Amino acid sequence: MTKVIIDNVEIEVAPELTLLQACEQAGAEIPRFCFHERLSIAGNCRMCLIEVKGGPPKPVASCAMNVRDLRPGPNGEPPVMFTKSPMVKKAREGVMEFLLINHPLDCPICDQGGECDLQDQAMAYGVDHTRFQENKRAVEDKYIGALVKTSMNRCIQCTRCIRFSAEVAGVAELGATGRGEDMEITTYLEKAMTSELQSNVVDLCPVGALTSKPYAFAARPWELIKTQSVDVMDAVGSAIRIDTRGREVMRILPRTNEDVNEEWISDKTRHVVDGLRTQRLDQPYVRENGRLRPATWKEAFALIADKMRPVTSGKVGALAGQLAAVEDMFALKSVMSALDVKNMDARYPGSPLHPKFGRASYLFNSTIAGIEQADAIMLIGTNPRREAPVLNARIRKRWRQGNLVVGVVGEQADLTYPYTYLGAGPDSLAQFVTHPPAKKERPMFIIGQGALNRADGGAILGMAAKAAASLGVIKDGWNGFNILHTEASLVGALDIGFVPGEGGLDTGGMLKSGALDVLFLLGVDEVDVPAGPFVVYIGTHGDRGAHRADVILPGAAYPEKSGTYVNTEGRVQMANRAAFPPGDAREDWAILRALSEVLGCKLPYDTLGGLRQALYTAHPHMMKLDQIVPGNGADIGNLAKLGGTAEKSALVSPVTNFYFTNPIARASAVMAECSALAQSTPRTLTAAE
């Protein structure tokens, strides 16, 4: 720690900090445009100027100088800095005047208005007149894709977007061409950006040069009600903020959560918003003469009760889909248990994941932040760039720090970092089963659903567990055996035991034709239900599941209900209600509670609080919000006992189209446009940078 004196206050700071960070620790506010904690330092906006005593008599860009580079005073006194001196104020006013020379005064028609760094800082350092008599520069707007709208006259060349795309997203597509007054930010050939994280440049842009295209001119920040929540588009559980105006969700922004998403979210998380408005199920439907017709809740429930009466419990089944909250699944499980139904599942056919092996057997044990400790990563049957772009950015961040080797078994795709390709099929994994321990300190396996959701999933998982044991993936203080889930609900489902009871059928068994007479789908749209069973669909969108349904009970989408989700690490997080379900739709747990009464097995709670009490009694770890109850590394030994022979076929990621993985995304016009763009741009295999 080094002693420094900032604004006459002596404090101790770490020597590797920049002066800007040191000043912030001392409580001073330093304006900045180009500096960003998670990006490399550019030092080109000059807004963060401060005065350093003893050096050359000029202000210093505090973002680009380290505390350790400061010289002590003549008698060994600590270095002295001023952040509020007249010299600093004058210097910053000068910088601001230069920035405003070419910045248009179009705040009233700018989408950034009200949340603009330049606007805010101009209040502190701007002057109300201009001394600039010459022509202003004008810059053509660029096309950089379906999600980011550009207004390049407003650009102040902070280069944050360039650094983000090159460093974090790993797709070096943005750049600054020309020099001096002619400098422009562009994708060069007016190509759309291809990163799944591209919308984050909108948050990074300190002015209104890059704004959100789907949200253009939709609302002003001060009209919005902000609700903190978590994302369910993938199993990462990114922290989000849902902004609503009235009943409508207007936009989704990231929140900072260092353990999960840092401060990035994927494009799907952010721009799925319009999918919440279209294709919604807003009233119950029943199928009559092969056609669905609107019905009342009473009719729908009566029909279900009729169908259930003659059926034995062995011919009833329940499946939970990827967006179901833990509470919803717990309520469904309670109803099914009360009816003595053992056929329930939330997994894909073939998936060997099961709570009986212990919690460590299906979690991302090292945690997402733990990726930064790994020194070797093997990706097995996963394409993290498509399945969890934010997690992939974490792997890339680790790779940029150096000394990381990555191996891939499965698809050979552009992951934004280089890797050794080991092969496509399980046989490439087999060679590691009897491998001598790796020479790496902290090796890590990331096993995707592409390796598990198949008939030989158990054999592959067993093989991976054996390989992990021989390579030393699990050792004292380090558990690098990670399952990467793609669906927000699955870990929660496994945690509460939403799996077949003794003698019950699993997903594959239930979906065999003739297996069931009545099937309850809790937002299940990704599997094909055969003809035969009477299907009750509880869900939000008129998607695949609803098309097959005989009764549709309209539920609430994730921003419309308070629900617990457990992410791939096993982190229990609460999504909060930001809006209300449309029309007659209700929260899923309430639907199940009402249904239970009709079916004659009334659930013992009337409120969400009551439900949670029951849930917490049965599964106490669900109470520990934002925490992980770690699994026991020894459990992975149980997996090694899984037998069977693996086939030769290649491991394929379940996410073939990143933009279409769930019913909300499929209903979104923005996602459809992104998907079309992604398919028209052939991905070439190039290492970034």
Place this chain on the structure above:
Amino acid sequence: MAMITADPKDVPQVASFAFTPENLEKVKGFVANYPPGRQASAVISVLDLAQRQQGWLPRVAMNEVARILDMAPIRVYEIATFYTMFQLKPKGKYLLQVCTTTPCWLRGSDAIMKACQHAADGETFSVQEVECLGGCVNAPVVQINDDFYEDLDEASLKKVLDAFKRGETPKPGPQVDRQTSAPEGGALTLKGE
């Protein structure tokens, strides 16, 4: 305002670009100047080589440089558009770079500029205004391709340009009777022992 772009709309389309075998050897030499993995550091040298081979830098040449050096194409375009020495449009055989900064201007660069503009036909000569070339002692200066022609006036410039037109290469340096920037007409001091 003209947009500086690596892909101007008003330039002839070049279908493909490949380094000649000799130049490819040179590229390897440039890359070898840097530690392994730092091959991108050679980008300016390689771009210059491409420009010497092609006469200017079409987009395909920049793409080829990006491919050879394993860089993202945008990183190459950034550099090519930053430096005014990289020509993004076709130029005449001889590029007249007229210095118009103060010393040259005081010594009559306006007339030189006018004469050069008059001579520029786009095929033999192209003209470009540049900032200080660093030859102030010999102002006014025109850089023609790689060589400086110094101490010019309209007559001597005409002589130089005529020689180029005939296919000759006139002697670079001062076009008056002096050695580099020594006094005109020979040494004035230190003549004795």
